[in-house]
Amino acid sequence: MNRQRLASILKVTVTFLIVAFSIYFSVWKVDFSELGRSFRTANYWYALLIIIPILLSHYARAVRWKVILERIHPDVRTSNLFAGVMTGYFMNNLIPRSGELVRPWFTDQAEESTTYSSLLGSIIVERFIDTVALLIIIASIMMVDAQLFDGFEEIGVQADVIRPIVYMAILLGVVFLVIAPSRAGLWMAETFSAPLSWISRRFGIEKLARLREGVLDMFRKLQLGFGAIRSLRQVLLVLFWTVAIYLLYLIPLYMMFFAFESGHGPDVTMFAALEIWAVTALGYAIAPTPGAFGVFHVTARIALMKFVNFTEADAVAYATLTHFVNYLVPIVFGIYYLTTRGLSFSALVRARSAQ
Numbered sequence: 001m002n003r004q005r006l007a008s009i010l011k012v013t014v015t016f017l018i019v020a021f022s023i024y025f026s027v028w029k030v031d032f033s034e035l036g037r038s039f040r041t042a043n044y045w046y047a048l049l050i051i052i053p054i055l056l057s058h059y060a061r062a063v064r065w066k067v068i069l070e071r072i073h074p075d076v077r078t079s080n081l082f083a084g085v086m087t088g089y090f091m092n093n094l095i096p097r098s099g100e101l102v103r104p105w106f107t108d109q110a111e112e113s114t115t116y117s118s119l120l121g122s123i124i125v126e127r128f129i130d131t132v133a134l135l136i137i138i139a140s141i142m143m144v145d146a147q148l149f150d151g152f153e154e155i156g157v158q159a160d161v162i163r164p165i166v167y168m169a170i171l172l173g174v175v176f177l178v179i180a181p182s183r184a185g186l187w188m189a190e191t192f193s194a195p196l197s198w199i200s201r202r203f204g205i206e207k208l209a210r211l212r213e214g215v216l217d218m219f220r221k222l223q224l225g226f227g228a229i230r231s232l233r234q235v236l237l238v239l240f241w242t243v244a245i246y247l248l249y250l251i252p253l254y255m256m257f258f259a260f261e262s263g264h265g266p267d268v269t270m271f272a273a274l275e276i277w278a279v280t281a282l283g284y285a286i287a288p289t290p291g292a293f294g295v296f297h298v299t300a301r302i303a304l305m306k307f308v309n310f311t312e313a314d315a316v317a318y319a320t321l322t323h324f325v326n327y328l329v330p331i332v333f334g335i336y337y338l339t340t341r342g343l344s345f346s347a348l349v350r351a352r353s354a355q
Helices: 001-026 032-041 045-050 051-069 078-092 099-110 116-144 159-179 183-192 192-201 206-227 232-257 269-286 295-307 312-341 345-354
Strands: none
Touching: 001 295, 032 192, 032 269, 032 312, 045 232, 045 312, 051 078, 051 116, 051 232, 051 269, 051 312, 078 312, 099 116, 116 159, 116 206, 116 232, 116 269, 159 183, 183 192, 183 206, 183 232, 232 269, 232 312, 269 295, 295 312
């Protein structure tokens, strides 16, 4: 068995264990008779209504992508960018982190004026912006609620340990945001990664040379992507659509509170929805699983009980139903776009492997 095959098996095994562990702890100590009652008494109209802001959030992401691309690919169509976004999420729901590679490939198939490299560079920029936004949001929440991560000890999260890590990540993220897109960023990457090249040549460790080239390639793509954002108008529009995306992420979480009996108390606020989103998003960033299976359920259950005083049963039902709708929407649209464009799932997998 070659190393690549072994690495794939190990990755699948670890992902499976994370999902199994998370699902187990999401229903741990839950009374299943009460859980059944929560599902029976839930108002499923809210589950249908949240499809609207979910789709709008994906469309807003496509519009922001168009703003990033407008200088290098001014004629790219928003409809094709939206199709690329949905297909990317479709892949992420099946294979974690694969959507970032499939999305530019899928979009490039429909657009004559684009290149895979420039689209991928713009997505790296987009992910970079989203990561910094997540860290800034978490830092802002912690200024208001310093106990954001308290209560997660049952899944191994120690608040006193994670707080300084998050603050350090925020600091490094902001510094990286300033330096990475510049020539100085590429120079620093080349300088500090030079020892990897020397070690690779000296001891014949090719992986270190590939690692260095991968890091430098990321910095080059960041420069390419950020180089496309030149005007103040573009910067403001990117900021506007970024805020719009995250507001649209919060609306479904807030609306779903009212689908359950526990969701009518004084603690049910948009800020509580923001805290739940931050915790679940950070959980998925740390332990990515297909479609956030398990990770969303366990982090949402604990967050709901802590921030809005949901019962355990209502919290599990909320997490299950909210995740199901968020998971199903990209799956349906992904199948639609694959069917209408004459592509297969295997074609997406091959495209992912080829990049």
